[in-house]
Amino acid sequence: MIEKEKINFEKTVVVGVVTQNQSEEKLTEYLDELEFLTFTAGGEVVKRFWQKMDKPNPKTFLGTGKMDEIALYCKENEISTVIFDDELSPSQQKNISKVIDSKILDRTNLILDIFAQRAESSYARTQVELAQCQYLLPRLSGMWTHLERQKGGIGLRGPGETEIETDRRIVRDRIALLKEKIKTIDRQMSVQRSNRGAMVRVALVGYTNVGKSTLMNVISKSEVFVENKLFATLDTTVRKVVIGNLPFLLSDTVGFIRKLPTQLVESFKSTLDEVREADLLLHIVDISHPDFEDHIASVNQILMDIKSNNKPVIMVFNKIDAFKHLTIDEDDLITEKTSKHYTLEEWKQTWMSNVGAENALFISAIEKENFEEFRERIYEKVREIHVTRFPYNKFLYPDFKDIVVE
Structure with a gap:
């Protein structure tokens, strides 16, 4: 039973584009590396998708036809995760999620996840959490649903604070706290280096x-x-x-x-x-x-x-x-x-x-x-x-x- 859990990798597909600035040969190299990153994170790449374009689509990264093809493949093969080789903008990530009913990640998100797995010391964990919060902040819309819309009451008449505003405030506060924590550890490490x-x-x-x-x-x-x-x-x-x-x-x-x-x-x-x-x-x-x-x-x-x-x-x-x-x-x-x-x-x-x-x-x-x-x-x-x-x-x-x- 334990052995099965060890080889229970997430089924994933990886996605890239061939553009004027990135040849097919170069994309193959990047996807090879992305596949190794996926393996390191605990995933198994079962298929690669790519498309030739002048530049990535600003709305969905790929063209509509290719997006539908990936969505159909994921549905038929029970693919849990789709990983894009380039960093997706918040709007791209949101639009892609509407088409593909799977977890959507980009290279940045994947590397952050690997770092989170590998961080052992308190210092490394703090650094990784700070990077994750900075990555998450502009992508909060629609990602968190644990807070209901705050409603006004006696003495609280007015629009109140929406869920997204509350989430952003929480993350900003956390970022400020982590930065202060890192500054404190930096001072300690600076003293250690000077003592050498x-x-x-x-x-x-x-x-x-x-x-x-x-x-x-x-x-x-x-x-x-x-x-x-x-x-x-x-x-x-x-x-x-x-x-x-x-x-x-x-x-x-x-x-x-x-x-x-x-x-x-x-x-x-x-x-x-x-x-x-x-x-x-x-x-x-x-x-x-x-x-x-x-x-x-x-x-x-x-x-x-x-x-x-x-x-x-x-x-x-x-x-x-x-x-x-x-x-x-x-x-x-x-x-x-x-x-x-x-x-x-x-x-x-x-x-x-x-x-x-x-x-x-x-x-x-x-x-x-x-x-x-x-x-x-x-x-x-x-x-x-x-x-x-x-x-x-x-x-x-x-x-x-x-x-x-x-």
């Missing part, structure tokens, strides 16, 4: 599910939660690490994603303070993922948004073990060679020429491949920062090759 002294700080950043937590566990010999799902960890973890005889602080931050909801960027800004205050960023990339170049661009954009794009960065291309079987026969004249068939050496030449040989590393966190080179590079970078900060101690930290690595 002047130790060099290194932060792991990257797209979600690229292996940051696995790498954190290997480097710091800790037990950060790891799972093959998106946003497995939300809370920032900070550990003291010693390579050779050089100590520094290593932090594992929340993963980034394309089309990251604005509400989450705002509410998680304090969590990303670990990135802002870091002296060195390790940008972890899943090189085995077909869209890893887009992932790099998305992470760089978010780093720019939080004003952390001017920090020293080492590009760490993880999961090179996946390339052991990605080869193509030289005599095969039929199969077209794509990026999926590139060897590790070919990737090295491409990316080392783009980001500089001194800023690119290729490792496998699970199999610990090329870890000696990884530790040496981290040691050298941290030592450069440390010597600048503590010039009188520079003789205490020799070159990596002159020490015995613990």
Whole structure:
């Protein structure tokens, strides 16, 4: 009985559009990711719907015919949830609900739901609730029905306060309360960060599910939660690490994603303070993922948004073990060679020429491949920062090759 409950996923369909700014190939990538997000949230995608349009319909996102097709499919196949790849406006969500008799979600709503599931600490739960309230506020019309219309009485003659106005007041009050709570926690965390002294700080950043937590566990010999799902960890973890005889602080931050909801960027800004205050960023990339170049661009954009794009960065291309079987026969004249068939050496030449040989590393966190080179590079970078900060101690930290690595 328990086993059945574990695999009882919600039946869902996902919906997207091909526009002038979004090709069919790009939409396929986004829907693949949306399907993984749905799986992470506890849903099973049984069908995809998409339509070619100049731009999304401002009233129903898709055309009338396609909406009727989705509504009929959902009715015949008992689909409980329909998830749109782009953020829906409040009016779109309301109009779509009139046509499709299923739960209507968009990418933002889905990510917020995953964050709500994954939030463990009081701080993370507060941040997620704030983001949910900010998302909910403009969408309150017709969503809540627990309050009846307040009627006037003796001394209360007049229009009174409608249900929607009451709901908005409640949510605004809650948002104000959560913001104050976050400010209080921020002050406490700021004191904690200041108590760490002047130790060099290194932060792991990257797209979600690229292996940051696995790498954190290997480097710091800790037990950060790891799972093959998106946003497995939300809370920032900070550990003291010693390579050779050089100590520094290593932090594992929340993963980034394309089309990251604005509400989450705002509410998680304090969590990303670990990135802002870091002296060195390790940008972890899943090189085995077909869209890893887009992932790099998305992470760089978010780093720019939080004003952390001017920090020293080492590009760490993880999961090179996946390339052991990605080869193509030289005599095969039929199969077209794509990026999926590139060897590790070919990737090295491409990316080392783009980001500089001194800023690119290729490792496998699970199999610990090329870890000696990884530790040496981290040691050298941290030592450069440390010597600048503590010039009188520079003789205490020799070159990596002159020490015995613990």
